[in-house]
Amino acid sequence: MCPDEVADRLVAHEMEADLGRVVVGRQIIVLDETGSTNDAILEIALPSFKEGLVVFAEHQTAGRGQRRNRWESAVGKGLWFSILLRPKIELSESPRLMTWAAKSISNAIRNEFSLESTIKLPNDVQIHARKIAGVLVEMRARGKSPHLAIVGIGINVNHTLEDFPPGLRERAISLAIALDRHVDRQRFAVAVLRDLDRRYEECFGASI
Numbered sequence: 001m002c003p004d005e006v007a008d009r010l011v012a013h014e015m016e017a018d019l020g021r022v023v024v025g026r027q028i029i030v031l032d033e034t035g036s037t038n039d040a041i042l043e044i045a046l047p048s049f050k051e052g053l054v055v056f057a058e059h060q061t062a063g064r065g066q067r068r069n070r071w072e073s074a075v076g077k078g079l080w081f082s083i084l085l086r087p088k089i090e091l092s093e094s095p096r097l098m099t100w101a102a103k104s105i106s107n108a109i110r111n112e113f114s115l116e117s118t119i120k121l122p123n124d125v126q127i128h129a130r131k132i133a134g135v136l137v138e139m140r141a142r143g144k145s146p147h148l149a150i151v152g153i154g155i156n157v158n159h160t161l162e163d164f165p166p167g168l169r170e171r172a173i174s175l176a177i178a179l180d181r182h183v184d185r186q187r188f189a190v191a192v193l194r195d196l197d198r199r200y201e202e203c204f205g206a207s208i
Helices: 003-007 012-019 037-044 095-113 175-179 185-204
Strands: 027-031 053-057 078-085 118-120 124-127 130-140 148-156
Touching: 012 027, 012 185, 027 037, 037 053, 037 078, 037 148, 078 185, 095 118, 095 124, 095 130, 095 148, 095 175, 095 185, 148 185
Parallel strands: 027 053
Antiparallel strands: 053 078, 078 148, 118 124, 124 130, 130 148
16 A cells, blocks of 8 residues: 555544544444445444544445445545434335435535535535435335434545546546545545534434
8 A cells, every 4th residue: 555545544543533523434344345335334333332433444345225236436535434323203204315325425525625526316415417416225124113214425535537447537536536636535524524523413303
């Protein structure tokens, strides 16, 4: 691993410290590599874990989007993470979680970089009509207890055009391409988690 890659690695305890008292991001785990963060969080999480656990991966070997589409996860270039939640909603209301996540990503992009993004229903965030982020929600019924929700998020951050497969280069974009500069992934990760946490409390009534 080269020095630049080491310097740009996500550090869980630093993100937790920057976030302070929150629900989303109260506990953060960063994995070097996993199949998909949605699968990893289910393997890691114990019944005693409070909602808000976030699992990041520097690389996903089997990241997935809607309709089982493959999500390309260039090593150390983006933010690939999943959130463990227990929202008090019905399974049929899962689209509310996609809307919550997409709006939070869009708002963080606007606040951090003054870039205007749009939400393409049901789960994409776009800049200049090219996909920059996607959301995948998977819910599990839990009887009389609040249902378990895993919200997977992928954001293209420091990709160059060459990091995307040829078939995606006209349809995908990254923050680095849009801004023509390198982006501090950790700082932006904290900004996204902070917005997700604020909106989660507003939309779903969560509390610490």
